Amino acid sequence: xxxxxxxxxxxxxxxxxxxxxxxxxxxxxxxxxxxxxxxxxxxxxxxxxxxxxxxxxxxxxxxxxxxxxxxxxxxxxxxxxxxxxxxxxxxxxxxxxxxxxxxxxxxxxxxxxxxxxxxxxxxxxxxxxxxxxxxxxxxxxxxxxxxxxxxxxxxxxxxxxxxxxxxxxxxxxxxxxxxxxxxxxxxxxxxxxxxxxxxxxxxxxxxxxxxxxxxxxxxxxxxxxxxxxxxxxxxxxxxxxxxxxxxxxxxxxxxxxxxxxxx
Amino acid sequence: xxxxxxxxxxxxxxxxxxxxxxxxxxxxxxxxxxxxxxxxxxxxxxxxxxxxxxxxxxxxxxxxxxxxxxxxxxxxxxxxxxxxxxxxxxxxxxxxxxxxxxxxxxxxxxxxxxxxxxxxxxxxxxxxxxxxxxxxxxxxxxxxxxxxxxxxxxxxxxxxxxxxxxxxxxxxxxxxxxxxxxxxxxxxxxxxxxxxxxxxxxxxxxxxxxxxxxxxxxxxxxxxxxxxxxxxxxxxxxxxxxxxxxxxxxxxxxxxxxxxxxxxxxxxxxxxxxxxxxxxxxxxxxxxxxxxxxxxxxxxxxxxxxxxxxxxxxxxxxxxxxxxxxxxxxxxxxxxxxxxxxxxxxxxxxxxx
Ligand SMILES: Nc1ncnc2c1ncn2[C@@H]1O[C@H](COP(=O)(O)OP(=O)(O)OP(=O)(O)O)[C@@H](O)[C@H]1O
Ligand SMILES: [Mg+2]
Numbered sequence: 001x002x003x004x005x006x007x008x009x010x011x012x013x014x015x016x017x018x019x020x021x022x023x024x025x026x027x028x029x030x031x032x033x034x035x036x037x038x039x040x041x042x043x044x045x046x047x048x049x050x051x052x053x054x055x056x057x058x059x060x061x062x063x064x065x066x067x068x069x070x071x072x073x074x075x076x077x078x079x080x081x082x083x084x085x086x087x088x089x090x091x092x093x094x095x096x097x098x099x100x101x102x103x104x105x106x107x108x109x110x111x112x113x114x115x116x117x118x119x120x121x122x123x124x125x126x127x128x129x130x131x132x133x134x135x136x137x138x139x140x141x142x143x144x145x146x147x148x149x150x151x152x153x154x155x156x157x158x159x160x161x162x163x164x165x166x167x168x169x170x171x172x173x174x175x176x177x178x179x180x181x182x183x184x185x186x187x188x189x190x191x192x193x194x195x196x197x198x199x200x201x202x203x204x205x206x207x208x209x210x211x212x213x214x215x216x217x218x219x220x221x222x223x224x225x226x227x228x229x230x231x232x233x234x235x236x237x238x239x240x241x242x243x244x245x246x247x248x249x250x251x252x253x254x255x256x257x258x259x260x261x262x263x
Numbered sequence: 264x265x266x267x268x269x270x271x272x273x274x275x276x277x278x279x280x281x282x283x284x285x286x287x288x289x290x291x292x293x294x295x296x297x298x299x300x301x302x303x304x305x306x307x308x309x310x311x312x313x314x315x316x317x318x319x320x321x322x323x324x325x326x327x328x329x330x331x332x333x334x335x336x337x338x339x340x341x342x343x344x345x346x347x348x349x350x351x352x353x354x355x356x357x358x359x360x361x362x363x364x365x366x367x368x369x370x371x372x373x374x375x376x377x378x379x380x381x382x383x384x385x386x387x388x389x390x391x392x393x394x395x396x397x398x399x400x401x402x403x404x405x406x407x408x409x410x411x412x413x414x415x416x417x418x419x420x421x422x423x424x425x426x427x428x429x430x431x432x433x434x435x436x437x438x439x440x441x442x443x444x445x446x447x448x449x450x451x452x453x454x455x456x457x458x459x460x461x462x463x464x465x466x467x468x469x470x471x472x473x474x475x476x477x478x479x480x481x482x483x484x485x486x487x488x489x490x491x492x493x494x495x496x497x498x499x500x501x502x503x504x505x506x507x508x509x510x511x512x513x514x515x516x517x518x519x520x521x522x523x524x525x526x527x528x529x530x531x532x533x534x535x536x537x538x539x540x541x542x543x544x545x546x547x548x549x550x551x552x553x554x555x556x557x558x559x560x561x562x563x564x565x566x567x568x569x570x571x572x573x574x575x576x577x578x579x580x581x582x583x584x585x586x587x588x589x590x591x592x593x594x595x596x597x598x599x600x601x602x603x604x605x606x607x608x609x610x611x612x613x614x615x616x
Contacts (some may be wrong), residue, residue: 015376166317167350170337171364181363185354222544 052237065222077198078142084149092157140208143199202238274323301472343412362416486605496541530613546610555605
């Protein structure tokens with residue numbers, strides 16, 4: 001019985017295996033050969049060895065880039081969340097003429113490719129005479145992440161929350177108190193989620209970071225310049241690290257969201 | 264006791280092309296329990312929001328204890344609102360919810376704690392003071408919302424369908440409790456509902472609203488027994504409406520010619536006016552007694568037992584619409600049975616609107 005059912009489902013099962021293989025094989029290969037012992041990350045696998053991870057930790061430029069990425073990610077995400085929150089709050093709560101238009105305008109960048117945004121930023125910074133630096137990379141990441149934060153937060157500010165804010169006002173709270181004592185705590189999960197998402201997007205963003213940075217670069221840009229000198233297991237190791245960080249952050253977010261769902 | 268708490272002066276409200284309220288004039292006595300009753304879209308919530316300071320009326324004026332409320336925001340008004348969805352603060356404990364208004368008023372900690380625990384005791388929530396909102400039942404949340412609003416000692420408490428989300432049994436229980444709490448604290452309550460039973464059970468004064476204006480204002484007895492308009496007669500329980508024309512005026516009474524009888528009813532309407540007479544189903548009788556008028560005979564088309572009475576539909580000769588009649592428990596009707604109906608003229612209400 002069981003084997004005949006397996007047989008009947010064979011096309012479906014092989015389809016699933018193919019899809020998942022297609023998605024995950026590159027990652028598996030990347031991670032596997034980061035543990036390669038010899039200098040070339042191609043079969044046969046002759047590891048496991050941690051020496052390439054050690055090599056990364058000894059690589060000054062790589063560590064600087066890692067530090068830059070973390071700094072840019074955290075700061076630009078914080079700015080994105082704060083700006084996104086303020087924009088969502090004012091558009092959802094105040095009677096602003098043309099609110100729908102501004103809402104559309106804020107979300108529109110989500111549909112523009114990073115390449116176009118990067119080119120636009122490059123031209124703008126050059127015109128304004130702003131030197132390329134980590135600051136300009138951070139600004140670029142705010143440009144791509146703020147619309148996302150806005151969209152997430154705006155969707156959470158529905159009628160019920162508006163009523164709760166009204167109740168706070170009715171009980172004597174002034175605008176700032178309503179925002180800090182009611183709106184922000186109620187939106188806490190959404191604020192945290194949009195922050196974490198922004199961090200992950202900033203963490204592996206390449207094109208903007210590449211085009212608007214010069215001497216100080218972020219990790220993806222450093223990896224790219226390393227790749228230009230050919231494949232070696234060190235690139236696999238650093239790639240695996242980048243992947244692992246993203247993976248852990250997304251896992252964290254998932255745990256948080258399922259926790260707040262249960263409340 | 265007869266001091267005036269709230270006064271609406273010619274309030275009008277429009278939302279773009281929609282007219283939500285027109286010419287609302289109403290005085291509310293200090294310490295009374297007022298119920299705004301009416302069908303959906305009648306303008307009850309709009310009126311309450313105008314009183315609470317969440318909406319500015321497009322015309323007219325509101326006074327609370329003689330003070331003009333124009334331009335006074337909700338936070339500064341001596342009102343507090345119990346919202347229909349309760350609008351509790353989900354990130355605070357029950358105690359935190361109730362303490363919120365006092366914190367905003369900078370009441371010192373010691374005094375605050377005493378007032379909060381008193382308020383929680385009043386709504387019987389002392390034992391769950393530390394719980395979170397999501398741990399409470401619907402009825403308990405309702406009480407938290409009530410305590411949270413009452414603890415700031417407003418001079419008017421506004422309640423928008425506070426019992427709407429509760430099941431019938433809990434609703435009846437909570438309405439008695441609301442009434443008892445109101446009598447205890449003596450605050451003026453303005454309560455919105457579209458449940459007429461609820462309105463009759465708790466109100467000192469019922470305000471019947473329809474299509475943005477006030478149809479009737481009075482005690483539950485007055486509004487039920489002597490409705491001022493046809494709308495009120497139909498909305499507050501069941502009514503039989505007989506139409507006719509005034510043929511004679513004599514003193515306090517007018518004679519109305521309906522389809523098949525001439526009836527003398529209390530009222531002052533000039534001769535030849537088209538009027539209506541409202542008779543409650545429980546005021547139609549099958550036995551003659553002194554002073555009763557005969558309405559004619561008809562036969563039973565439908566009937567059903569309702570516990571306290573038998574509800575029948577009686578088709579009368581020469582009447583357009585059948586009459587609704589309540590017969591006593593002991594009198595079991597039969598389909599097609601011939602009935603002669605009588606009414607006490609004092610129970611018939613003349614309606615000229
Ligand atoms: N913000 C608004 N914008 C436009 N029209 C509105 C607004 N609020 C209310 N109205 C309109 O005003 C009228 C009265 O509405 P209101 O909510 O006061 O009725 P209600 O008596 O409370 O009804 P319900 O029993 O359904 O709550 C309705 O026709 C409604 O469509
Ligand atoms: Mg309403």
